[in-house]
Every structure is written in structure tokens, then in C-alpha cells.
Amino acid sequence: MTTHLSLQRILLPSAQVSSLTTGSITLPSARGQAVEYANNYDYELISTTTISNGDSSTTWLSLPSTRTGYTIEYTGNFSAATSLMLRFNGDTGNNYDYGYYRGTTASGKQNNQSGGQVGYSGSSRQVTGRIDIYGCDNTDGNATAFHRGSAINESFTHGFMMWKNTAAVSSMTLYTTGGTWATTGYIFLYGWKR
Numbered sequence: 652m653t654t655h656l657s658l659q660r661i662l663l664p665s666a667q668v669s670s671l672t673t674g675s676i677t678l679p680s681a682r683g684q685a686v687e688y689a690n691n692y693d694y695e696l697i698s699t700t701t702i703s704n705g706d707s708s709t710t711w712l713s714l715p716s717t718r719t720g721y722t723i724e725y726t727g728n729f730s731a732a733t734s735l736m737l738r739f740n741g742d743t744g745n746n747y748d749y750g751y752y753r754g755t756t757a758s759g760k761q762n763n764q765s766g767g768q769v770g771y772s773g774s775s776r777q778v779t780g781r782i783d784i785y786g787c788d789n790t791d792g793n794a795t796a797f798h799r800g801s802a803i804n805e806s807f808t809h810g811f812m813m814w815k816n817t818a819a820v821s822s823m824t825l826y827t828t829g830g831t832w833a834t835t836g837y838i839f840l841y842g843w844k845r
Contacts, residue, residue, distance in 0.1 A: 693843060693844050694722075694841055694842075694843045695841060695842050695843070696839065696840075696841055697711070697714075697715075697721075697840045697841060697842045698711065698839075698840045699837060699838075699839055699840075700837065700838040700839075700840070701835065701836075701837060702727050702832045702835065702836045702837065702838060703832065703835055704730075704831075704832065704833055704834055704835070705831050705832070706831060706832045707826055707827045707831045707832070708824055708825065708826035708827070709824070709825045709826075709838055710822065710823070710824040710825075711822060711823050711824075711840055712821075712822045713821065713822070714787075714820060714821055714822060714823065714842070715842055716788065716819060716821070717788075717844060718787055718788065718842035718843060718844050719785070719786075719787060719788050719789075719843065719844045720783065720784050720785045720786070720787050720842075720843050720844075721783075721784045721787060721820075721823070721840060721841060721842055721843070722781065722782065722783050722784070722840075722841040722843065723769075723781070723782040723784070723825060723838060723839070723840055723841075724779075724780070724781050724782075724838070724839045724841075725770070725778070725779065725780055725781075725782075725800075725825075725836065725837070725838045725839075726777075726778070726779045726780075726836050726837055727777070727778060727832050727833075727834060727835070727836020727837070727838075728775065728776065728777045728778070728832065728833040728834040728836065729772045729774075729775060729776060729778055729802075729827070729830045729831070729832065729833060730775055730830040730831050730832070730833040731774065731775055731829060731830035732772065732773050732774055732829050732830060733771070733772050733827050733828065733829045733830035733831070734768050734770070734771050734827070734828045734829055735768070735769050735770030735771065735778075735780070735800075735825065735826075735827060736766035736767060736768055736769065736825070736826050736827070736828055737766060737767050737768075737769045737782065737784075737796060737812060737823060737824070737825055737826075738765075738766045738767075738823070738824045738826070739794055739814045739816070739818075739820050739822070739823055740816070740818060740820060740821055740822055741822060741824070742814070742816060743765050743766075744765065745763040745764060745765055746763075746765075746814060746815045746816055747763075747764045747765065747766055747767040747812060747813065747814055747815065748760070748761065748762045748763070748764070748767070748812065748813050748815065749761055749764065749767040749768045749769075749810060749811065749812035749813070750810050750811055750812075751768055751771065751808060751809070751810030752808065752809055752810060753771060753773075753807075753808045754807060754808070766826070766828075767796060767812025767813070767814065768810065768812060769782045769796055769798040769810075769812060769825070770782070770798060770800045770808065771800075771802075771808045772802035773802070774802075775830070775833060776802035776803050777802065777803040778800060778801070778802045778803075779800060779801060780798060780799060780800020780801070780808075781798065781799055781800065782796050782797070782798040783796065783797050783798075784796040784820070784823075785797075787819065787820035788819050788820075788844075789817070789819065790817055790818065790819055791817060792817065793813050793814055793815060793816065793817065794813070794814045794816075794820050795811065795812070795813045795814075796811065796812045796813075797809075797810075797811050798810055798811070798812075825838065
């Protein structure tokens with residue numbers, strides 16, 4: 652297991668810091684912008700999944716209970732306009748809320764859904780993205796994910812999702828709606844803890 656520097660993002664309202672490796676920063680009038688700050692985590696590659704044409708879901712079972720969070724990184728092509736969704740512990744009930752921002756044209760939120768949106772492309776495109784999932788070992792809060800990604804020649808997307816359940820996360824399913832993976836690609840799952 653290796654220790655890596657991991658960045659976390661906090662939404663404030665008006666100044667942006669793109670990197671801060673040590674120390675602290677005071678932002679007296681920062682409102683609504685993103686600030687990243689560094690934390691050391693034990694960061695470990697748990698699995699590499701090769702995705703193929705027509706694949707629509709990947710499930711990780713029996714996740715380590717010692718992990719406080721996970722990072723999913725993906726790259727591949729979607730076959731059509733596609734949402735990338737995430738579920739925890741096989742929960743298919745309407746227990747997920749999510750919000751998103753896509754380029755300069757779309758934003759929104761959805762409550763009480765059967766999965767949380769963690770990626771999107773408006774057409775058949777190559778996509779890349781990262782999903783950071785927090786609170787996975789927490790039984791007195793909710794697992795929450797923040798995502799950011801892009802589709803070639805389209806736009807970027809970012810947002811958040813929350814699972815409205817206080818159980819510790821023991822499995823995850825990443826799946827597509829609207830389309831499928833169209834070509835060979837890769838999904839990497841990392842686990843981390845403080």
C-alpha cells in the first residue's frame with residue numbers, strides 16, 4: 652500500500668485555488684468557487700476492469716470495511732446519449748439524490764431516484780471521469796460522491812450524489828442508462844483511508 656497525496660474539493664462562493672500542498676489559506680470573500688486542499692491518504696488500487704462493447708454495468712462486491720472512501724476513474728466511449736449512474740449495497744429503491752452541471756447549458760437536481768448520476772454524455776462520445784466517494788465506513792451519515800468528467804468535443808460535467816442510507820458501503824454498482832459502453836475502455840477502483 653502506498654501513501655499518495657489526494658485532493659479534496661470544497662465549494663465556496665468567489666476565489667479559486669488550484670493547488671495547495673501544505674499549510675492553510677484564508678479567503679475572506681470566497682463565495683461559490685472551488686478550492687482544493689491536500690490530505691494524505693493510504694490509497695490503494697483495488698481493481699482494474701476492462702469494459703467492452705455493449706457492457707452496461709460493473710459491480711464490486713465485498714469491499715474492504717477498512718476504507719473510508721473510494722475513487723473510481725473511467726475512460727471509454729458511450730454508444731449514445733448516456734448517463735453513468737452509481738448504486739450502493741444493491742439498493743435499487745428511490746434513495747438517491749443528485750445534482751449536476753453540464754458545460755454552460757444544463758444544470759439540475761433530482762431527488763428520490765433509484766441511482767445517483769455520476770457522469771453524462773449527450774451523444775456517442777469518448778468520455779473520461781473521476782468519482783470520489785466519501786463516508787463509506789460511516790454508519791451515522793450518508794455516503795456522498797462528487798464527480799467530474801468530460802466528453803470529447805462536447806463539454807464537461809460535474810456534480811454530486813448522496814445515498815440516503817446510513818449503512819456502511821460494502822458493494823457498489825456503476826451502470827449506464829440510455830446507452831452502453833461502445834468500445835474497449837477501463838474502470839479503475841481505488842480505496843483510501845486516513
